[in-house]
Amino acid sequence: MTAAELREPRPGRLPRRLPLRQVLCLLPVLLVAVAAVRHRSVLAEGFAHLRSAEWPWLLAAVGTTCLTWVAAAVTRQGAVVQRLPRRRLLATQFAAGAANHLLPTGLGASAVNLRFLTVCGVSLARSSAALALYMLAESIARLALLAALLLAFPNALRLGGLLPSGVVGPLLYTVGAVLVAAAGAALCVRRLRAAVASFVRTALSEARSVHCRPARALALWGGSLAFPALQAVSLVAVGRALALPVPSVHMALAYLAATTAVALVPTPGGFGSVEAALVVALVAAGGPAAVATAVVVAYRIITVWLPLLPGALTLGALVRLKVI
Template sequence: MRWLPLRQALCLLPLIAVAIWAGLHHEVLTSGAHEVLAADGSWLLAAIGTTLLGWVAVSFARQGTVHERLPAGRLFATQFAAGAANHLLPSGIGASAVNIRFMNRCGIPPARYSAALALYFLAEGVSRVALLGALLLAFPEALRLQALLPERIGLGLLATVGVAAALAAVLTVCAIRPLRRTVGGFLRTALTDIRSLHTRPRRVLALWGGSFAFPVLQAAGLVAVALSLDLPVPVAHIVLAYMAASVIAAMVPSPGGIGSVDAALVLALVATGAPATTATSTVLAYRVITVWLPLLPGALVLGALVKRRVV
């Protein structure tokens, strides 16, 4: 009984964090709410629908990272709650922590749920980059990034910086023996699980189907919001703008992508030819639907999952 107050406090923490965060971002929330109220309601309902389906896609992708059959209802509830946690901590730490606790409660050992987490991020990154590459090949002139970059900063320079950063990370791991051992052991476990999972067609379909479906559904939500506000940009170009923005924003660790995703989306839409004011309105309305509306319900679900020891 002495642990009951502590558990109750843990259940309330998500709500307290949401209240503080909403207070810090009240101007963005208010502006976005005004844009939502001024938009076409039928398209906004479509955006809400794609957001809900996005959690279904994530649930399939998470299931595809482990051999064990996870309880479907709890898995979906965990992804919904993880979305709220992800908006309170940077770089996906919140969602990862919730999923680690969930898989631990399901009896999956640490080495394997760590490998499952790495596989999920790998599949997510590969799917987004692959979709972006395919869209760039199909619409090479749609994204005019050079017009948004300073004269001395080109796409080649940005790519060089990215490759240099990746190379520096690899050299650091190779140079430090304890780190090399840890990373090597983790990679061996991860590669063993990846090979084993890819011998099971259902897991392959769940992992890669969910990983590709999630960004497509998110992009469809942005398209629906853009149509509700009459954004004068072709649908395919909006999808391309979303894919480019999501890849770029992933490099900036901010809670829920607040700031990084918003700025990247606005810049990407402007790069496709959208007016800056309409692009900003579209992004604000989109973020209200995908971030702010699910935040409080997600925090309530997270508290309930903690109370019931699901996570």
């Protein structure tokens, strides 16, 4: 019997199962299709708004959206001492954006970047520490920008008529209780306490190593500041394209406030929660509800839905090429 005959499937034999890597290559595209079907009414409404918008401003929004991936790549490089391959790093951030919109917020991008760092030779402990440093720096930068704009424009947001009375206090108490419970569990469980202590030691060591290199520290904090600033500029550009009667700085402040408020909501890509928070924030900044809704839908089309399929294809290609 020849080798070709041996390779041919015999009658009645079950077909060979697809390798796991091929399944993982197809999974992102499948998830995009499912998400698009579930949100088809939002997509139709968003594209309708884009047809009536001013295209120069929309192109500006697309350009600043592309720059957010560059800022993310710069920040990721700043979080590790080891030099990472630039092109693969940038492609990974583009793919991570798609993964982040298909999985609960933060999990998709973290998983993709963790895998990328380990493939690049960074140990799992150091890769996890780098992810934690990145998220900490980005959160601090976002809060710093928000605080600076609130101090400069204290009357930009009028939330009094939008939030139920007495809702802020219980919300803060709930967040505090969750943090205290998590800290208590980490201290009471012996194995968990040992794991947390080991991770903290590794993270502090990595943070010291990064900040001993001025280039890495500049990339970490410069990219962390640029990332939310570019996202806010994208929203401002879409607002200008649809003639939203709100000052540009107030729109940027509304974006930072809304995204900070929904940061703890574990929905895929913030679908639903981000849109609602942005509409509330833009109305609080003085925009009409109808126009604010149109701006938010068009903004999410540009920043989420248009890059989603190319990002998913890039993610599948990176998996196939064993970059991640």
